Amino acid sequence: MSKRHVSLKTLAQALNVSMSTVSRALRNHPDIGPEVTQRVQQLAQELQYTPNPLAIGLLKDRTNTIGVIVPDLVTYFFSSIISGIESLANEHGYYIVIRCSYESYEKEKECLENLLKLRVDGIIMCLAQETQDYAHFNHLLEAEIPLVFFDRVCRPEEVATVVVDNQEAARRITQHFFESGYRRIAHIAGPAQLNITRERIAGYQQGLQECGLPFEEDLLVHCDLSIASATAATQQLLALSPPPDAIFGVNDTAAFAAMKEIKRQHLRIPEDVGLVGFTDEFHATVVEPTLTSVMHPTYEMGREAALLFLAQMDAKTPIQPRQQVLTTQLVVRESSSRAV
Known part of the structure; x- marks a missing residue:
């Protein structure tokens, strides 16, 4: 047999x-x-x-599985968040099923549909950068299926979210540059529709104002979070007259791309151009020079998202969506440590 x-x-x-x-x-x-x-x-x-836990769960109208959708499976940022989600889920007898949207709106919708067909109890996810229409979440909200967004979020008045203090972190970066002697501070921002982009731009502008520096539109450029796009943004900034003497990237990927282009143009970091990233990927400590970056509490973010999910599962009646804001830390390394 x-x-x-x-x-x-x-x-x-x-x-x-x-x-x-x-x-x-x-x-x-x-x-x-x-x-x-x-x-x-x-x-x-x-x-x-x-x-078979799935079969047992179906009999109880609960499968004890959580669908997790991320835009990228390669970077440490998302893998660490997934680890946090899985850690807390396992502690409470839940399994996770992971799908990747690859930053595509259509793929995000497909992932959502497929996970619901698998009868997951609910969804924890980060929006794809292409997503600007949020109608595909209507069914979950109407059916009271637990839903939690993290990092890139939407509809916070209806959906529980876990984010970091993006505006405050960007303000600290700008202030750090100013205190290190930089005066033409540029920002490579992400796609305009993302909340992380808007919040970090707001912090950048707030920091400039507090330091008595003017906001110059030419020093703010957008990228699509890819290396190629961030490289092109860096080239655009360095072609200005005068060019910026400091660049703040929306994430470490943008900062790494900027670092490569700055070196290609035979400029020195941090003497000619200071550089700061965001998320503090592992590679920040092994590049030359080491990269100043904002340490993102990724593992904690995953666990907090899972906690918000379980709170919805355990509630006997719908509960008010909670907005959890976690604190970041600016880790200063060689790339922005210029002698004043």
Whole structure:
């Protein structure tokens, strides 16, 4: 007899008893005699039977699975958040199913539909950068299916979210540049529709104002979060007359691209151009010079998102969406440490 896909039905047919008898025998139910219980448990062991949590969950109208959608599976940023989600989910008896949108709006919708077909209990996700229409979340909200956004979020009045203090972090970066002697501070921002972009621009502008520096539109450029786009943005900035003497990237990917282009143009970091990233990827500590960056509490963000999800699962009635804001830390390294 094949040992693959061994189910209660497989055991019941082999022993010529009902599935309910098998189920109760596996749980040592007193209604089942010791001889039958022994036969059932012995065969289950021989065939390496294990309970199917999905099937059990469907019977209870709860699968104990969480759908997780991220825009990227490669970067440390998202893998660390996923680890945080999985850690807390496992502590509470939940499994996670991960899908990747690859920054595509259409792929994001497809991921959402496929996870709901798998009967996940709800969704924890980060928006794709292409997403500007949020109608595909209407069904979840109307059906009261738990939904949590992290990092890139929308509809915070309706959906629980976990974000960081983007505006305050960007303000600190700008102030740090000023205190290090930089005066033409540029910002490579992300796509305009993302909340992280808007919040970091607001912090950048606030920092300039507090330092008594004018906001110059030419020193603010956007990229699509790719290396190629960030490289082009850096080239645009360095072609200005005069060019910026400091660049703040929307994330570390943008900062790494800027670093490569600055070096290609034979400029020195931090003497000619100071550089700061955001998210503090592992590579920030191994590039030359080491990259000043904002440390993102990624693992904590994942656990907080899972907590917000479980709060919705455990609530007997719909609860008011919570907005969790986590604190970041500016980690100063060589790329912005110019002698004043």
